[in-house]
Amino acid sequence: MTYMARHGLTRARPAELVPGTLSVITARMDYLPRQTPSPSTDWAQSELQRLQQSTQAVVSVYARGRDYHKVMRQRLQQLAEKLQAFAGASGFRVFTDSAPVLEAELAVRSGLGWRGKHTLVLHRDAGSFFFLGEIFVDIALEPTAMGEAHCGTCDACIRVCPSQAIIAPYQLDARRCISYLTIEHAGSIPEELRPLMGNRIYGCDDCQLVCPWNKYAKRSALPDFDERHGLGASSLWQLLQWDEDSFLRLTEGSAIRRIGHVRWLRNLAVATGNALRHNLGAAEQSALRQALQRWQDHPSEVVREHIAWALS
Template structure:
């Protein structure tokens, strides 16, 4: 079948797009309009409060994030896509198993989404293939593909198009898939039918707020990225604030705590793609083992991984914090001496950032700052730091 010119039936085309998307491994698609004016005050207030921290690109584009037709002139609709990322074969007890990792101080914990192939590459390739397929059927049209790579209000577009609702942790939540999925978009000059949003179903639950190790979720839907462990381990390029290091525990890249306690994630779906199966070293490895990677080994291991973007220096910084926390939690554990030796290897690293965190990790327990709280705080972008 085909569509051409005025013979295009937009409803029929949308059904075909859904079928093509499923064939490409995409979990769900929706369609949003481009009028996001109601989101502008919240975005402006979030930026004015400085909650974006060092993510200067968030402020650089200003309100263009809420104005798709300014970012890509001619855009009249946004095709949104969900891509589930739990590894194939994930069983019902996965969240409890992930929480158990956090109770093993010597284990280095990488956020589930980052254990396989870089999702930017995986999702963008499928969205591009979907756009190409549409063009093959209807002829040339205007579009642009995005996946966490431009000034786009991804969660806002996803919720407007019915992929889910915004949870209190700011992530998109689905009754059918929880929050363990990636989002991507195709900006279109095609007037496809808009899909309906869904009601929020968080109710009085505040599990995500209460569990956040650094109290980064200040209120429902209000996140201070500067305290979020995902931001600190991925986006932040300076020293980890001393008052937050203890709360980071053994998390070395990202943080899933707010998702692990969410009741809706009992419905999270395993991916159909091998891309998100864990790579060696990113699930179950010890902090000592990962501290043994020199830069060449780090680059080899992270080829095609989202983790590579932080570089070896920040990788060592994060591991040093986790190592310090492990030594304080289990100073006489059989693994403690090997962990100290692994840290000492980097005491003379050329980077002052690495040296500072190694010294902190090797310091006495009395030097560990006491946990602090933001006055008025509760009990967090993929970094979970979007407004």
């Protein structure tokens, strides 16, 4: 996460990032897949149950469809062009999940929600299953009011976190967070954290799944976030069959592709090692061990080391 230091205070000063910026328009885009059953609490329960099925391979909900960076950026661009024609802004730039923008803070200050104790932004009408985006413009707009926080005495997200990454309300130790470890972190995953990752192979939704406000989470109106290639119900064994060509083909247009096949196999190795600690039947044990053994001579030291750990 060296980008934090690299971009320094530019992150908090939009006009330094895009000279001439006078206002920032913030937007949210809901991403629950269109097929998500209603009410969404039933859906959250079934996601939580799947985390208990050790041989399932759990991918975070946001990453099961098309890469949101592309979807969000295109739509913000269209919106910005309309605003430009309508309001006469001469300059604008759109961002979504870009390193130099403090987008959660901008969202909170502009009334898109409040910062939950898990540090994500949430809204009374939409929970937290949404992406954020911004349009920097060179016209002075009337600021919208900051919203109020509504976590109250709840601490469900802190209690559920499998790796105790939420070290205090509103404080996240990213080095322990499974989202960070499975996506951003390169190289070896600290051994003491591996058992805590369970069957989460890309991201982690636990702190959102237990949040009471997510009964108001909204389904996307777009087909883009529909699940692809059965990623909402795949097993570890199935995904261990993907060689690099399959990985690149099947994750085309998906955010998952960014982590590459090496991190993908690393994460699968950790989850499969965790599954093998469970009381599996002999046939299931043997199939999973064989699926791991296929990768034990992989050219990547990271993959070899994690496969060896899983097999041991």
